[in-house]
Amino acid sequence: MSSISPEVDVAIVGAGFAGMYQLQRARAAGLTARVIERGSDVGGTWYWNRYPGARCDIPSLEYSYQFDDELQQEWEWQERYAPQPEILSYANHVADRFDLRDDISFNTSVTGARFADGHWLITTDSDLAVSAQFLVMATGCLSSTNVPDFPGLDTFTGPVYHTGKWPHDPVDFQGHRVGVIGTGSSGIQSIPIIAEQAASLTVFQRTANYAIPAHNEALDPERQADVKSRYSDFRAANRTMSSAFGAEFPQNDAAAMSVSESERFQQYEDAWRAGGLPFLRSFNDLALDAEANETAAEFVRSKIRQVVKDPATAELLSPKQTIGCKRLCVDSGYFETFNRDTVSLVDVSSEPISHFTSNGVVVGDTEFEFDAVVLATGFDAMTGSLLAMDIRGTDGVTLQEAWAEGPKNYLGLTIAGFPNLFTVTGPGSPSVLTNMMVSIEQHVDFITDTIEALRSQGLATIEATTEAQEEWVSHVNGIADLTLFTTCNSWYLGANVPGKKRVFMPLLGFPGYVKKCDEVVANGYEGFVLT
Numbered sequence: 001m002s003s004i005s006p007e008v009d010v011a012i013v014g015a016g017f018a019g020m021y022q023l024q025r026a027r028a029a030g031l032t033a034r035v036i037e038r039g040s041d042v043g044g045t046w047y048w049n050r051y052p053g054a055r056c057d058i059p060s061l062e063y064s065y066q067f068d069d070e071l072q073q074e075w076e077w078q079e080r081y082a083p084q085p086e087i088l089s090y091a092n093h094v095a096d097r098f099d100l101r102d103d104i105s106f107n108t109s110v111t112g113a114r115f116a117d118g119h120w121l122i123t124t125d126s127d128l129a130v131s132a133q134f135l136v137m138a139t140g141c142l143s144s145t146n147v148p149d150f151p152g153l154d155t156f157t158g159p160v161y162h163t164g165k166w167p168h169d170p171v172d173f174q175g176h177r178v179g180v181i182g183t184g185s186s187g188i189q190s191i192p193i194i195a196e197q198a199a200s201l202t203v204f205q206r207t208a209n210y211a212i213p214a215h216n217e218a219l220d221p222e223r224q225a226d227v228k229s230r231y232s233d234f235r236a237a238n239r240t241m242s243s244a245f246g247a248e249f250p251q252n253d254a255a256a257m258s259v260s261e262s263e264r265f266q267q268y269e270d271a272w273r274a275g276g277l278p279f280l281r282s283f284n285d286l287a288l289d290a291e292a293n294e295t296a297a298e299f300v301r302s303k304i305r306q307v308v309k310d311p312a313t314a315e316l317l318s319p320k321q322t323i324g325c326k327r328l329c330v331d332s333g334y335f336e337t338f339n340r341d342t343v344s345l346v347d348v349s350s351e352p353i354s355h356f357t358s359n360g361v362v363v364g365d366t367e368f369e370f371d372a373v374v375l376a377t378g379f380d381a382m383t384g385s386l387l388a389m390d391i392r393g394t395d396g397v398t399l400q401e402a403w404a405e406g407p408k409n410y411l412g413l414t415i416a417g418f419p420n421l422f423t424v425t426g427p428g429s430p431s432v433l434t435n436m437m438v439s440i441e442q443h444v445d446f447i448t449d450t451i452e453a454l455r456s457q458g459l460a461t462i463e464a465t466t467e468a469q470e471e472w473v474s475h476v477n478g479i480a481d482l483t484l485f486t487t488c489n490s491w492y493l494g495a496n497v498p499g500k501k502r503v504f505m506p507l508l509g510f511p512g513y514v515k516k517c518d519e520v521v522a523n524g525y526e527g528f529v530l531t
């Protein structure tokens, strides 16, 4: 039986950047709020992902809040792409500056939420229960770790680390034989650093991934001062981009096959030198046309062959799938790492890891012995944290039932049958295909403005209609189907989690999405029932 039952206007689950800003906006709107967070402090992604090499792949000057000008002026970023400790310091700075911790219950997991009599009753794994008129799920897109069901994993006698749940004290791999399983973004970031320490490093690769060099460097103070002198224009320009970042690297308007081979090569070469995610903006049809895409893919493969000395290893590291249909990685010395004598690559695409033993990992007839294993196996993305809770809407329908055929919602924000429940950067919103800080702020603003609008009209509930939801889901899928995004097994499609429905979850195109949200509001919350 719960001993505490505060009644608040808004309950918020999660104290990452979404939950923190939602709390700040709720307070500014005169609403009472309570945040519930599983971790012992703020930061979300950047609290949990403390693995060596973790850093953002959106430039630091953009991967930050823009809601408060003093905040964005006073914080000094140190590197072009901020490393995890710096982003976590920033999150702590924001929490201190706005006294956010007073309204956050840490070390508490929400286990369930039930809507009845116009209120949500939120239950937790402690004696805390919260009753709230509105419930905001700020639970994150990449916050539920994916641990493959390897037989015997618990019999391994050495430590097993998941990159998404890294210990708070630094892990010392000096002199150790280390195995890393997984070569997505977290693997690609951590492998070069672990290789510097370990006596030997064995990397198990199921799918080779494309990575573009970060060319990370100390942030030039003059560059930072210049951006700060025009921050609001800089932010506004970035919001016009499809992925809400990098207006300084605009999309090239030419189609890849419309230019000569040498021009195409030069375009890729320039983008490679500039580094990072804008590589995919080299031509306007890389996400649409398979032949165009292949030219970009082959360019990256040629770079891998130039860097990696052993031809067989280079071939194994060369991705075969469409470039960009899995999240593009940004690396610092990843491919070079495979030139070290102490690093080896094991292909587990056709012959997977069969089991763990007390000593290590078995593939086929070979046992690989390790002192420590790192699981860089990613997340149950976008829906994992939501479906881990027992959320029940009208008539006790569970979210698991409502989403049995894959996530369905309206605007990626609200779900028919679940009144007054909002999901920040939920499936069906641009979320992981954008600079998430921008998407988070847009969602939190929409949610808070909506609550204020309801209150000002003396209304108590908002709920998406089933029709609006169905149309929205078709719209999101329709856009994805026009592209090459659905051509490979990515976590965007849920393909990394056995049994997960194969549905392309994020929506392509931030500006179009914002326009739609604005129209919905201008048309009196079209697609919603307000009571």
Ligand SMILES: Cc1cc2nc3c(=O)[nH]c(=O)nc-3n(C[C@H](O)[C@H](O)[C@H](O)COP(=O)(O)OP(=O)(O)OC[C@H]3O[C@@H](n4cnc5c(N)ncnc54)[C@H](O)[C@@H]3O)c2cc1C
Pocket (backbone or CB within 6 Å): 013, 014, 015, 016, 017, 018, 019, 036, 037, 038, 039, 043, 044, 045, 046, 047, 049, 054, 055, 056, 057, 058, 063, 108, 109, 110, 111, 138, 139, 140, 141, 142, 143, 186, 385, 389, 424, 425, 434, 435, 436, 437, 440
């Ligand atoms: C390694 C890594 C690198 C990334 N790099 C970038 C990048 O470069 N650019 C970019 O735009 N995005 C990046 N992302 C995405 C990143 O998740 C977002 O940018 C952003 O931090 C998300 O903030 P959030 O508050 O929405 O979610 P999160 O930061 O994930 O916070 C969600 C919080 O909810 C809590 N929570 C979840 N379920 C419960 C529950 N049941 N009860 C209580 N608490 C719960 C979690 O503990 C967590 O603290 C990266 C993600 C990862 C994992």
